Amino acid sequence: MQLSDQNQYTIQGIAPAQLVEQFGSPLYVYDGQTIRRKAAALQKAFSGVNMKIKFACKSNTNLAVLRLMREIGVELDVVSPGELEMGKLAGYQANQITFTPSGVPFYEVKEAVEAGAIVNVDSLPLLEWFGQTFGNTKPCLIRIKPNVAAGGHAKIMTAHADSKFGISVLLLDQILEIVKKYDIKIIGLHQHTGSDIKDAEPFLKVADILFETAKHFPDLEIVDLGGGFKVSYMPGDAITDMELLGNKITARFKKFCSEYGRELQLWFEPGKFLVSESGNLLVTTTVVKEDPARNFVHVDSGLNHLIRPMMYGSYHHILNTSNPTGEEKPYNVVGYICETDTFASDRHLPEVRQGDILAFLNAGAYGFTMSSNYNARFRPAEVLVDNGEARLVRRRETLEDLLLTQQGL
Structure with a gap:
């Protein structure tokens, strides 16, 4: 444009x-070149770590856009069975798709797991059901609510204490108890702070909380910091400084991986930022x-x-x-x-x-x-x-x- x-x-x-x-x-x-440019900017900002982009496709589910994302190496994050099927129609393998539900019927989670998608577990009842249903035969991530308020509007803040999303970090003891009870295979921790976050500080704050929480899970492969990067809405509008954020998060992530004892994957789930x-x-x-x-x-x-x-x-x-x-x-x-x-x-x-x-x-x-x-x-x-x-x-x-x-x- x-x-x-x-x-x-x-x-x-x-x-x-x-x-x-x-x-x-x-x-x-839609301008395909703009999508390519935004994805490249994110990849460049985090080139120093093993980073994967998961497009939050609730922002745009047109199959042509999804196919373009697949073409440029961006995987998918979905929030419904319909979005999961759209991803498969766009050519994604199920194991390239993460299913991040929010209080959905458990049969939707079962369908996603059986299809081969990776699930973000967002509540203690769902974690209990997941353990009863799958034991340690299927992997999952846990969505942690870090109790941090950030975002451009109250309706798009998703990590504060009153938000419906995720399991509060204050309930860590109960999470660990259920995981141990069923020997659940936890391969990642996830959080999503909100949308339209301009400054690096909220990202760093929730990253530190997630890194500290991760030390209680010995078999992790993934730390998922969600998305929420600020985009420009008007001429001269301030946006997230991706180079600055990339440098700061990369340094913290490398330090965490060193303390954890091995290199993990760092995931992001931008939606608005990409499209x-x-x-x-x-x-x-x-x-x-x-x-x-x-x-x-x-x-x-x-x-x-x-x-x-x-x-x-x-x-x-x-x-x-x-x-x-x-x-x-x-x-x-x-x-x-x-x-x-x-x-x-x-x-x-x-x-x-x-x-x-x-x-x-x-x-x-x-x-x-x-x-x-x-x-x-x-x-x-x-x-x-x-x-x-x-x-x-x-x-x-x-x-x-x-x-x-x-x-x-």
Whole structure:
């Protein structure tokens, strides 16, 4: 994604107007080169240790994106049987997939284990059941809750004391008791602090907690520090300094491995970090409403396609790709859903006219995967641009798709 000398926004040289003309509006577009670049940055930051990337595919489950991840050596972290099957359809072997459930029915865990995936056990009842069911015949990881609060929004903090995720580190004695009782084969410890963490300090704090906890488990092969790296949402936005973080975590991890007595694998599970910046939601302006209190730009999309601004108050930079040099004016950019679905308030944009194509940036993560058919609206098509070629990787929905599972028609 880039701006030309004329401020014309393109995706690998392809203009949004060309993509909308070919594939329709609204439209999700992913830039494959951005995904490759982000993965390479993470690999470089941790080149000093035996590191593995597990893509948190809840952020984007398009099969074309999953196949691209497999192509560049990134494995998968899934949270449901559906995501597990999508990973297998994308060409992953089951042993390349980690299943990280959150209070799911135990039969889902059984299916994942029997399929060959590695499970992150997230509760004492599940650990007890795992021991009763598999003894020491199947390996697993344990998800530890380190009781550290960090993240860009309360809804995306997952390691604090009140979070539903993982087993509190304060319950270590009970964990060890169950592991010993059933001789459970614990090959790794896992934690995930949250999302949009800018500073290195929270990562270092939870790493130290996990390294200390790991000393109680003699047969570990893996320490999994999750993800949550901050991405850039607006020009000049501060992001996680991956080189600094890589150097600090690497030093601590090497020291831990030396004390532990052997080299372990270090895993990370980024989702947003790998795909957010690759994504654009292209929309078309339907109405420009000049109101005494506010100017409104209505577009052919809404919270049914991108719920993050309404759910998290998230910021998505917006470009008027049809009139990039127009005089700037303040607008509220709003959707077409019969709810208050405001994408941006008092946003200064080059003059927006009916028919102009707007690009919502940083829409590659938790955009389509959190979309819905609210108001009986269709979900958009998805396009992957890679090596300068735009390819349809999900068609636009139709009324037949909405009616497919209804009975008695």
